Amino acid sequence: MAACLGWAGPPGRSLLGGRRVAKQGKGGGGAASFGLHLLQSLQEIRKVVQTLEQTAREILTVLQGVHQGSGFQDIPKKCQKAREHFATVRTQLASLKVKFPVDQYYRFHEHWRFVLQRLVFLAAFVVYLETENLVTREAVTEILGIEAERERGFHLDIEDYLSGVLTLASELSRLAVNSVTAGDYSRPLRISAFINELDSGFRLLNLKNDSLRKRYDGLKYDVKKIEEVVYDLSIRGLNKEATTGAGGEK
Numbered sequence: 001m002a003a004c005l006g007w008a009g010p011p012g013r014s015l016l017g018g019r020r021v022a023k024q025g026k027g028g029g030g031a032a033s034f035g036l037h038l039l040q041s042l043q044e045i046r047k048v049v050q051t052l053e054q055t056a057r058e059i060l061t062v063l064q065g066v067h068q069g070s071g072f073q074d075i076p077k078k079c080q081k082a083r084e085h086f087a088t089v090r091t092q093l094a095s096l097k098v099k100f101p102v103d104q105y106y107r108f109h110e111h112w113r114f115v116l117q118r119l120v121f122l123a124a125f126v127v128y129l130e131t132e133n134l135v136t137r138e139a140v141t142e143i144l145g146i147e148a149e150r151e152r153g154f155h156l157d158i159e160d161y162l163s164g165v166l167t168l169a170s171e172l173s174r175l176a177v178n179s180v181t182a183g184d185y186s187r188p189l190r191i192s193a194f195i196n197e198l199d200s201g202f203r204l205l206n207l208k209n210d211s212l213r214k215r216y217d218g219l220k221y222d223v224k225k226i227e228e229v230v231y232d233l234s235i236r237g238l239n240k241e242a243t244t245g246a247g248g249e250k
Contacts, residue, residue: 041099041100041108042108042111044099045096045099045100045108045111045112046111048092048095048096048099049096049111049112049115051092052089052092052093052096052112052115052119053115053118055085055088055089055092056089056115056118056119056122058085059082059085059086059089059119059122060118060122062078062081062082062085063078063079063082063122063125063126063129065078066078066129066175067174067175067178068178069181069182071182072179072182072184072187075129075130076130078129079126079129079130082122082126083126083143086123086126086143086144089119089144089145090144090145093144093145093146093154094145096112096154097146097153097154102153102154105150105153105154105155109157113157113160116144116156116157116160116164117160117163117164117167118164118167119144119164120140120144120156120160120161120163120164120165120167121164121165121167121168121171123135123139123140123143123144123164124140124164124165124168125168125171126143127139128168128172128194132190132194134165134194134198137156137158137161140156140161140164141155141156144156159212162202162205162212163211163212163215165198166202166212166215166216166218166219167215169195169198169219169222170218170222172191172194172195172222172226173191173195173222173225173226175187175191176188176191176192176225176226176229176230177225177229179191180229180232180233180238185233185238188226188229188230188233189230189233191226192226192227192229192230195219195222195223195226196223198219199219199220199223202216202219
Protein backbone atom coordinates (compact mmCIF):
# COMPACT_ATOMS: atom_id res chain seq x y z
CA MET A 1 0.00 0.00 0.00
CA ALA A 2 2.83 2.37 0.87
CA ALA A 3 4.48 1.69 -2.48
CA CYS A 4 1.20 2.51 -4.23
CA LEU A 5 1.09 5.82 -2.42
CA GLY A 6 4.57 6.73 -3.67
CA TRP A 7 6.95 5.66 -0.86
CA ALA A 8 9.63 3.43 -2.29
CA GLY A 9 11.70 2.81 0.82
CA PRO A 10 12.77 -0.75 1.62
CA PRO A 11 10.80 -2.67 4.25
CA GLY A 12 12.39 -3.20 7.68
CA ARG A 13 14.39 0.05 7.64
CA SER A 14 16.17 0.76 10.94
CA LEU A 15 14.73 3.43 13.22
CA LEU A 16 18.13 5.12 12.96
CA GLY A 17 17.15 6.36 9.52
CA GLY A 18 15.17 9.26 10.91
CA ARG A 19 14.52 10.88 7.60
CA ARG A 20 13.33 7.64 6.10
CA VAL A 21 11.16 6.90 9.14
CA ALA A 22 9.51 10.27 8.81
CA LYS A 23 8.58 9.50 5.23
CA GLN A 24 7.29 6.10 6.21
CA GLY A 25 5.11 7.61 8.89
CA LYS A 26 3.75 10.16 6.48
CA GLY A 27 3.04 7.47 3.92
CA GLY A 28 1.36 5.26 6.51
CA GLY A 29 -0.83 8.13 7.61
CA GLY A 30 -1.78 8.78 3.99
CA ALA A 31 -2.69 5.14 3.51
CA ALA A 32 -4.84 5.15 6.63
CA SER A 33 -6.54 8.35 5.53
CA PHE A 34 -7.16 6.98 2.06
CA GLY A 35 -8.56 3.74 3.46
CA LEU A 36 -10.91 5.61 5.76
CA HIS A 37 -12.09 7.84 2.93
CA LEU A 38 -12.69 4.81 0.71
CA LEU A 39 -14.66 3.06 3.44
CA GLN A 40 -16.84 6.13 4.00
CA SER A 41 -17.49 6.41 0.25
CA LEU A 42 -18.52 2.76 0.05
CA GLN A 43 -20.87 3.12 3.01
CA GLU A 44 -22.52 6.18 1.47
CA ILE A 45 -22.83 4.47 -1.90
CA ARG A 46 -24.45 1.41 -0.33
CA LYS A 47 -26.97 3.57 1.50
CA VAL A 48 -28.06 5.26 -1.71
CA VAL A 49 -28.16 1.94 -3.57
CA GLN A 50 -30.43 0.54 -0.88
CA THR A 51 -32.87 3.42 -1.38
CA LEU A 52 -32.74 2.83 -5.15
CA GLU A 53 -33.52 -0.84 -4.62
CA GLN A 54 -36.51 0.06 -2.47
CA THR A 55 -37.84 2.50 -5.08
CA ALA A 56 -37.32 -0.11 -7.81
CA ARG A 57 -39.41 -2.57 -5.79
CA GLU A 58 -42.17 0.02 -5.46
CA ILE A 59 -42.18 0.62 -9.22
CA LEU A 60 -42.25 -3.10 -9.91
CA THR A 61 -45.18 -3.53 -7.51
CA VAL A 62 -47.12 -0.91 -9.44
CA LEU A 63 -46.37 -2.43 -12.84
CA GLN A 64 -47.07 -6.00 -11.75
CA GLY A 65 -50.71 -4.99 -11.54
CA VAL A 66 -50.97 -5.20 -15.33
CA HIS A 67 -50.79 -8.98 -15.08
CA GLN A 68 -54.05 -9.09 -13.17
CA GLY A 69 -57.39 -9.53 -14.90
CA SER A 70 -58.46 -5.90 -14.67
CA GLY A 71 -54.93 -4.58 -15.06
CA PHE A 72 -55.14 -4.02 -18.81
CA GLN A 73 -57.79 -1.35 -18.39
CA ASP A 74 -55.59 0.48 -15.88
CA ILE A 75 -52.34 0.47 -17.87
CA PRO A 76 -52.23 4.26 -18.40
CA LYS A 77 -52.77 4.91 -14.69
CA LYS A 78 -50.15 2.38 -13.68
CA CYS A 79 -47.61 3.84 -16.08
CA GLN A 80 -48.28 7.33 -14.75
CA LYS A 81 -47.83 6.12 -11.20
CA ALA A 82 -44.56 4.42 -12.14
CA ARG A 83 -43.28 7.62 -13.74
CA GLU A 84 -43.98 9.47 -10.52
CA HIS A 85 -41.68 7.01 -8.75
CA PHE A 86 -39.00 7.63 -11.36
CA ALA A 87 -38.87 11.22 -10.14
CA THR A 88 -37.63 9.77 -6.84
CA VAL A 89 -35.12 7.63 -8.74
CA ARG A 90 -33.67 10.72 -10.40
CA THR A 91 -33.20 12.37 -7.03
CA GLN A 92 -31.52 9.27 -5.61
CA LEU A 93 -29.21 8.90 -8.59
CA ALA A 94 -28.28 12.56 -8.34
CA SER A 95 -27.22 11.84 -4.77
CA LEU A 96 -25.21 8.80 -5.87
CA LYS A 97 -23.26 10.78 -8.46
CA VAL A 98 -21.48 12.89 -5.85
CA LYS A 99 -20.39 9.99 -3.64
CA PHE A 100 -17.24 9.26 -5.67
CA PRO A 101 -14.89 11.01 -8.13
CA VAL A 102 -16.41 11.29 -11.58
CA ASP A 103 -13.46 9.50 -13.20
CA GLN A 104 -13.84 6.43 -10.95
CA TYR A 105 -17.22 5.25 -12.21
CA TYR A 106 -16.09 1.71 -13.01
CA ARG A 107 -14.22 1.38 -9.74
CA PHE A 108 -17.57 1.37 -7.90
CA HIS A 109 -19.80 0.20 -10.76
CA GLU A 110 -20.48 -3.23 -9.24
CA HIS A 111 -22.27 -1.62 -6.30
CA TRP A 112 -25.12 -0.22 -8.40
CA ARG A 113 -24.92 -2.34 -11.56
CA PHE A 114 -27.77 -4.71 -10.71
CA VAL A 115 -30.19 -2.04 -9.48
CA LEU A 116 -29.42 0.08 -12.54
CA GLN A 117 -30.22 -2.87 -14.80
CA ARG A 118 -33.47 -3.34 -12.90
CA LEU A 119 -34.33 0.33 -13.38
CA VAL A 120 -33.59 0.06 -17.11
CA PHE A 121 -36.00 -2.87 -17.31
CA LEU A 122 -38.70 -0.95 -15.44
CA ALA A 123 -38.27 2.10 -17.67
CA ALA A 124 -38.38 -0.13 -20.76
CA PHE A 125 -41.54 -1.85 -19.46
CA VAL A 126 -43.27 1.48 -18.90
CA VAL A 127 -42.39 2.70 -22.39
CA TYR A 128 -43.53 -0.58 -23.93
CA LEU A 129 -46.86 -0.47 -22.12
CA GLU A 130 -47.35 3.11 -23.30
CA THR A 131 -46.21 2.76 -26.91
CA GLU A 132 -45.40 -0.92 -27.57
CA ASN A 133 -41.99 0.22 -28.79
CA LEU A 134 -38.48 -0.49 -27.53
CA VAL A 135 -37.10 2.30 -25.40
CA THR A 136 -33.80 3.72 -26.63
CA ARG A 137 -30.77 4.00 -24.41
CA GLU A 138 -30.99 7.78 -24.64
CA ALA A 139 -34.63 7.75 -23.56
CA VAL A 140 -33.74 5.59 -20.54
CA THR A 141 -31.07 8.07 -19.47
CA GLU A 142 -33.63 10.86 -19.66
CA ILE A 143 -36.04 8.89 -17.48
CA LEU A 144 -33.29 8.15 -14.95
CA GLY A 145 -31.66 11.57 -15.10
CA ILE A 146 -28.18 10.28 -16.00
CA GLU A 147 -25.89 10.52 -19.02
CA ALA A 148 -25.75 8.39 -22.14
CA GLU A 149 -22.09 9.09 -22.87
CA ARG A 150 -19.25 7.93 -20.64
CA GLU A 151 -17.32 11.15 -21.13
CA ARG A 152 -20.08 13.17 -19.48
CA GLY A 153 -19.92 11.44 -16.10
CA PHE A 154 -22.37 9.07 -14.42
CA HIS A 155 -23.78 7.23 -17.41
CA LEU A 156 -25.72 4.18 -18.51
CA ASP A 157 -23.28 1.50 -19.59
CA ILE A 158 -24.35 -0.19 -22.83
CA GLU A 159 -24.25 -3.65 -21.22
CA ASP A 160 -26.50 -2.50 -18.38
CA TYR A 161 -28.95 -1.20 -20.97
CA LEU A 162 -28.92 -4.48 -22.90
CA SER A 163 -29.37 -6.51 -19.71
CA GLY A 164 -32.43 -4.46 -18.80
CA VAL A 165 -33.90 -4.99 -22.26
CA LEU A 166 -33.44 -8.76 -21.96
CA THR A 167 -35.31 -8.69 -18.65
CA LEU A 168 -38.13 -6.90 -20.47
CA ALA A 169 -38.36 -9.84 -22.88
CA SER A 170 -38.97 -12.25 -20.00
CA GLU A 171 -41.64 -9.96 -18.56
CA LEU A 172 -43.41 -9.70 -21.90
CA SER A 173 -43.49 -13.47 -22.32
CA ARG A 174 -45.35 -13.61 -19.02
CA LEU A 175 -47.63 -10.79 -20.14
CA ALA A 176 -48.51 -12.71 -23.30
CA VAL A 177 -49.77 -15.64 -21.25
CA ASN A 178 -51.74 -13.46 -18.87
CA SER A 179 -53.25 -11.53 -21.79
CA VAL A 180 -54.93 -14.70 -22.99
CA THR A 181 -56.26 -15.37 -19.51
CA ALA A 182 -57.71 -11.86 -19.47
CA GLY A 183 -59.35 -12.38 -22.88
CA ASP A 184 -57.00 -10.06 -24.76
CA TYR A 185 -56.10 -12.22 -27.76
CA SER A 186 -54.47 -9.55 -29.92
CA ARG A 187 -51.79 -8.52 -27.43
CA PRO A 188 -49.84 -11.82 -27.62
CA LEU A 189 -49.59 -11.41 -31.40
CA ARG A 190 -48.13 -7.93 -31.01
CA ILE A 191 -45.78 -9.11 -28.26
CA SER A 192 -44.64 -11.96 -30.50
CA ALA A 193 -43.79 -9.57 -33.32
CA PHE A 194 -41.92 -7.29 -30.90
CA ILE A 195 -39.89 -10.11 -29.30
CA ASN A 196 -38.97 -11.61 -32.66
CA GLU A 197 -37.73 -8.25 -33.85
CA LEU A 198 -35.79 -7.87 -30.61
CA ASP A 199 -34.25 -11.31 -31.08
CA SER A 200 -33.21 -10.38 -34.61
CA GLY A 201 -31.51 -7.28 -33.32
CA PHE A 202 -29.55 -9.16 -30.67
CA ARG A 203 -28.40 -11.67 -33.30
CA LEU A 204 -26.53 -8.85 -35.00
CA LEU A 205 -24.47 -8.16 -31.87
CA ASN A 206 -21.15 -9.79 -31.10
CA LEU A 207 -21.66 -10.38 -27.40
CA LYS A 208 -18.46 -11.13 -25.51
CA ASN A 209 -19.58 -10.43 -21.96
CA ASP A 210 -20.22 -13.79 -20.29
CA SER A 211 -23.12 -12.73 -18.07
CA LEU A 212 -24.80 -10.79 -20.87
CA ARG A 213 -24.32 -13.69 -23.26
CA LYS A 214 -25.99 -16.07 -20.81
CA ARG A 215 -28.93 -13.71 -20.44
CA TYR A 216 -29.24 -13.45 -24.19
CA ASP A 217 -29.27 -17.26 -24.43
CA GLY A 218 -32.43 -17.10 -22.31
CA LEU A 219 -34.15 -14.97 -24.94
CA LYS A 220 -34.76 -18.01 -27.14
CA TYR A 221 -36.89 -19.50 -24.37
CA ASP A 222 -38.96 -16.33 -24.21
CA VAL A 223 -39.41 -16.47 -27.99
CA LYS A 224 -40.47 -20.12 -27.78
CA LYS A 225 -42.88 -19.46 -24.92
CA ILE A 226 -44.63 -16.68 -26.81
CA GLU A 227 -44.74 -18.74 -30.00
CA GLU A 228 -46.53 -21.47 -28.06
CA VAL A 229 -49.11 -18.93 -26.89
CA VAL A 230 -49.65 -17.70 -30.45
CA TYR A 231 -49.89 -21.28 -31.72
CA ASP A 232 -52.47 -22.13 -29.08
CA LEU A 233 -54.53 -19.12 -30.15
CA SER A 234 -54.23 -20.30 -33.74
CA ILE A 235 -55.47 -23.85 -33.20
CA ARG A 236 -58.37 -22.54 -31.17
CA GLY A 237 -59.26 -20.08 -33.89
CA LEU A 238 -58.77 -17.15 -31.55
CA ASN A 239 -56.05 -15.60 -33.66
CA LYS A 240 -58.63 -14.67 -36.30
CA GLU A 241 -60.66 -12.91 -33.65
CA ALA A 242 -57.50 -11.19 -32.45
CA THR A 243 -56.61 -10.04 -35.97
CA THR A 244 -60.12 -8.70 -36.51
CA GLY A 245 -60.00 -6.73 -33.27
CA ALA A 246 -56.43 -5.56 -33.65
CA GLY A 247 -57.60 -2.22 -34.96
CA GLY A 248 -58.95 -1.42 -31.49
CA GLU A 249 -56.92 -0.99 -28.37
CA LYS A 250 -53.20 -1.27 -28.82
